[in-house]
Amino acid sequence: KDWDDSAILLTPSLASQCGFSIKINQMGNAMIYASLQNCFAQNVGDKAFTTTLTLRLHGNRMAEDELYQVAETCQYAAWASREIVCDRNYMEVSVKRAAPDDYALPENPVQGTNPKFGDPRRAAEKQTIDAGFRITTIMFYIPVEKVMGVTEAQRSGYGIANTPSRLVLRSPKTTPETYTQNVAGVHMTVLKTSTVFEKKWLATQIDAAAACPILEGSVSFTPNTITWYLPRHIDPLISSGQLQLLEVHIGVDGQRLDPAEMAARQYSLSINDVHIIIQIPVGAVGGYFKSHVQDDHYHTSYTIEPMLELLWTEDSIHEDTRYKVLFPITTPLLSRPPQVIDNTVPEQRMFKVLLGPFGSDVALMNISFPYEVLSVADCIARGFTVLEHMSPNSSSKVFMLEVPFTDPVVSQTRDMGYTVYSLHLTFGLLVLPEFAPFSHPVYLEAKLVDIVPPSVSGGCDYQNFYVLVQYGTQGANFQTIVGKQLLTSDLAEQYSFMENGTHLSFAVPFSSPDVVFEAIESSSVKTRLDVALLNPETNKNIKEFSLACNFPSTLIECFPNGTMTALAVKLESVPSLNPGQLTLRDPTCGPSYSDDRYAYFVFTGNSCGTTRKFFPNMMLYANEISLPDELEKIRESNTEDPEYE
Ligand SMILES: *[C@@H]1O[C@H](CO)[C@@H](O)[C@H](O)[C@H]1NC(C)=O
Ligand SMILES: *[C@@H]1O[C@H](CO)[C@@H](O)[C@H](O)[C@H]1NC(C)=O
Numbered sequence: 326k327d328w329d330d331s332a333i334l335l336t337p338s339l340a341s342q343c344g345f346s347i348k349i350n351q352m353g354n355a356m357i358y359a360s361l362q363n364c365f366a367q368n369v370g371d372k373a374f375t376t377t378l379t380l381r382l383h384g385n386r387m388a389e390d391e392l393y394q395v396a397e398t399c400q401y402a403a404w405a406s407r408e409i410v411c412d413r414n415y416m417e418v419s420v421k422r423a424a425p426d427d428y429a430l431p432e433n434p435v436q437g438t439n440p441k442f443g444d445p446r447r448a449a450e451k452q453t454i455d456a457g458f459r460i461t462t463i464m465f466y467i468p469v470e471k472v473m474g475v476t477e478a479q480r481s482g483y484g485i486a487n488t489p490s491r492l493v494l495r496s497p498k499t500t501p502e503t504y505t506q507n508v509a510g511v512h513m514t515v516l517k518t519s520t521v522f523e524k525k526w527l528a529t530q531i532d533a534a535a536a537c538p539i540l541e542g543s544v545s546f547t548p549n550t551i552t553w554y555l556p557r558h559i560d561p562l563i564s565s566g567q568l569q570l571l572e573v574h575i576g577v578d579g580q581r582l583d584p585a586e587m588a589a590r591q592y593s594l595s596i597n598d599v600h601i602i603i604q605i606p607v608g609a610v611g612g613y614f615k616s617h618v619q620d621d622h623y624h625t626s627y628t629i630e631p632m633l634e635l636l637w638t639e640d641s642i643h644e645d646t647r648y649k650v651l652f653p654i655t656t657p658l659l660s661r662p663p664q665v666i667d668n669t670v671p672e673q674r675m676f677k678v679l680l681g682p683f684g685s686d687v688a689l690m691n692i693s694f695p696y697e698v699l700s701v702a703d704c705i706a707r708g709f710t711v712l713e714h715m716s717p718n719s720s721s722k723v724f725m726l727e728v729p730f731t732d733p734v735v736s737q738t739r740d741m742g743y744t745v746y747s748l749h750l751t752f753g754l755l756v757l758p759e760f761a762p763f764s765h766p767v768y769l770e771a772k773l774v775d776i777v778p779p780s781v782s783g784g785c786d787y788q789n790f791y792v793l794v795q796y797g798t799q800g801a802n803f804q805t806i807v808g809k810q811l812l813t814s815d816l817a818e819q820y821s822f823m824e825n826g827t828h829l830s831f832a833v834p835f836s837s838p839d840v841v842f843e844a845i846e847s848s849s850v851k852t853r854l855d856v857a858l859l860n861p862e863t864n865k866n867i868k869e870f871s872l873a874c875n876f877p878s879t880l881i882e883c884f885p886n887g888t889m890t891a892l893a894v895k896l897e898s899v900p901s902l903n904p905g906q907l908t909l910r911d912p913t914c915g916p917s918y919s920d921d922r923y924a925y926f927v928f929t930g931n932s933c934g935t936t937r938k939f940f941p942n943m944m945l946y947a948n949e950i951s952l953p954d955e956l957e958k959i960r961e962s963n964t965e966d967p968e969y970e
């Protein structure tokens with residue numbers, strides 16, 4: 326669609342003259358407010374009002390402008406005698422013109438019980454203004470009288486219009502014809518007028534006044550609450566002393582709220598003799614925070630646009646006034662240093678930090694570490710977690726960062742059984758849309774107890790190995806391997822296993838299959854016990870321990886009746902030896918008992934190839950245990966022969 330040539334461009338001055346205002350909210354959305362009786366409204370009998378707007382949205386340089394046409398029709402018939410609207414950029418007053426019935430003269434003008442008819446000026450005001458009457462002049466009371474022709478007034482920015490039953494007068498918020506008046510401590514801009522209609526020699530005039538609060542004296546702030554005071558009795562609008570307040574409504578952004586919604590938002594309304602008081606918590610739903618940067622410090626302001634609608638009647642004149650004020654309020658800048666919440670759990674070996682709250686107009690740009698600055702994308706590529714959390718109930722957000730202890734930006738120091746991890750960083754932030762940068766430094770530190778592995782010690786007596794394991798920092802989080810097998814509960818019982826929360830101990834007899842024989846000496850066996858502690862998760866040994874002991878042992882015995890016995894044990898160095906295949910010199914003399922570790926021979930001085938040697942006071946019998954020749958040949962390449970005497 327093309328831009329309609331007949332369209333009129335709504336400049337700011339035309340907007341205030343004609344009853345339009347615009348508000349851009351924090352999402353960047355424009356809200357356009359139009360008075361029912363705006364200059365361009367199609368008015369059907371003062372009951373239905375239709376306004377049509379063409380909106381032109383500027384595209385960027387590449388795109389065409391976009392045109393939208395919007396039309397809205399509103400029904401409104403419940404007009405009060407006088408309706409006053411205080412909008413952002415204008416004040417408007419609409420007063421009822423007299424109806425034909427009001428021609429009637431007072432029954433007894435002298436008694437004048439009804440002041441409406443007692444005052445000749447008011448009587449004139451009530452005359453019907455038919456087509457023959459023309460508005461000629463407006464008198465402003467500032468409070469001295471100033472007279473202006475209609476055309477001049479319109480040129481000065483005033484909107485003046487007749488509707489079927491009403492006179493509408495609109496004024497920009499401040500003009501030379503308005504003045505400020507302190508009403509119950511609240512400063513108000515006041516417009517007081519009389520509009521003169523003339524028809525030949527007849528003249529009539531209508532009074533119309535509006536008064537709108539300005540911030541001075543209207544609002545007080547604490548860091549948590551906004552309090553807005555509106556005089557209950559707006560003197561410049563009231564002709565008699567008495568008024569009766571019939572209705573009070575609160576709204577936001579021009580929309581009325583019901584009491585339940587007000588309570589949910591924690592707005593409160595109170596009325597005393599002097600003021601109507603609205604309290605709104607800073608941060609409440611309906612308003613929004615805006616971020617600001619001052620000296621690299623973060624500040625916020627909170628903006629909300631409450632509305633008050635009053636309906637009152639003046640007892641003396643039986644005329645009601647509907648009064649509506651839209652009142653944008655912005656708090657002063659509040660210093661809101663962001664909070665750092667350190668959620669690090671050292672055992673997870675990861676720094677976790679939250680920074681906030683910030684308004685939704687803050688963006689995280691980068692993070693500076695001692696030797697580098699990383700953009701958010703760099704951080705993510707590096708394996709850090711960077712997230713933005715919006716709070717569900719308010720328009721605030723927090724930033725979350727996770728940095729693993731293993732990253733080079735984290736420094737480590739050792740301190741008495743602890744490792745201290747520390748991280749210096751600075752968040753680089755930006756307030757949009759102004760692109761105002763600010764930063765917030767953060768120092769994080771986490772301590773982890775050093776992991777001490779369990780330790781093993783041990784000793785022997787004449788028949789057992791004794792093993793003591795002292796737990797490390799991880800407690801009993803290991804499995805014990807004795808020799809080559811896991812220390813199961815069955816085995817633990819055999820080995821008199823004990824445990825007390827800090828230590829475990831067990832005893833292994835030297836003859837146990839878990840013990841290996843390293844060598845045979847004249848009257849002892851050199852043995853070794855291997856113990857390993859295994860991490861069941863990684864299946865890796867945490868600790869390996871070997872204990873070597875010599876156990877005294879009688880391997881050869883001679884009995885008085887001529888019987889001799891010899892025990893052959895398999896050494897660790899000949900793992901493939903089968904003791905059952907060993908024989909004495911006489912290869913037919915095998916062991917009388919054998920298993921995979923032992924061979925036990927029983928023989929006499931004159932059997933199995935035993936030889937004798939004579940010494941002065943003793944006789945030495947000798948024999949030899951070995952593998953028979955043919956077996957030995959097979960084994961020869963592997964190991965030495967065991968040999969016993
Ligand atoms: C938002 O909710 C949290 C917890 O639910 C509460 O602590 C906080 O005060 C609320 N904020 C507002 C602005 O209501
Ligand atoms: C990091 O961000 C801050 C805040 O927006 C900005 O001022 C600064 O220039 C950035 N630094 C780098 C190296 O991009």
Ligand SMILES: *[C@@H]1O[C@H](CO)[C@@H](O)[C@H](O)[C@H]1NC(C)=O
Nearest residue numbers: 793824825826827828829830
């Ligand atoms: C556990 O046993 C070890 C070794 O026997 C001993 O030194 C320690 O005091 C005992 N601890 C407790 C709590 O009984």
Ligand SMILES: *[C@@H]1O[C@H](CO)[C@@H](O)[C@H](O)[C@H]1NC(C)=O
Nearest residue numbers: 883884885886887888889929
């Ligand atoms: C010889 O004495 C030993 C030990 O007392 C015994 O075990 C063995 O049977 C005896 N041998 C004979 C042939 O009596």
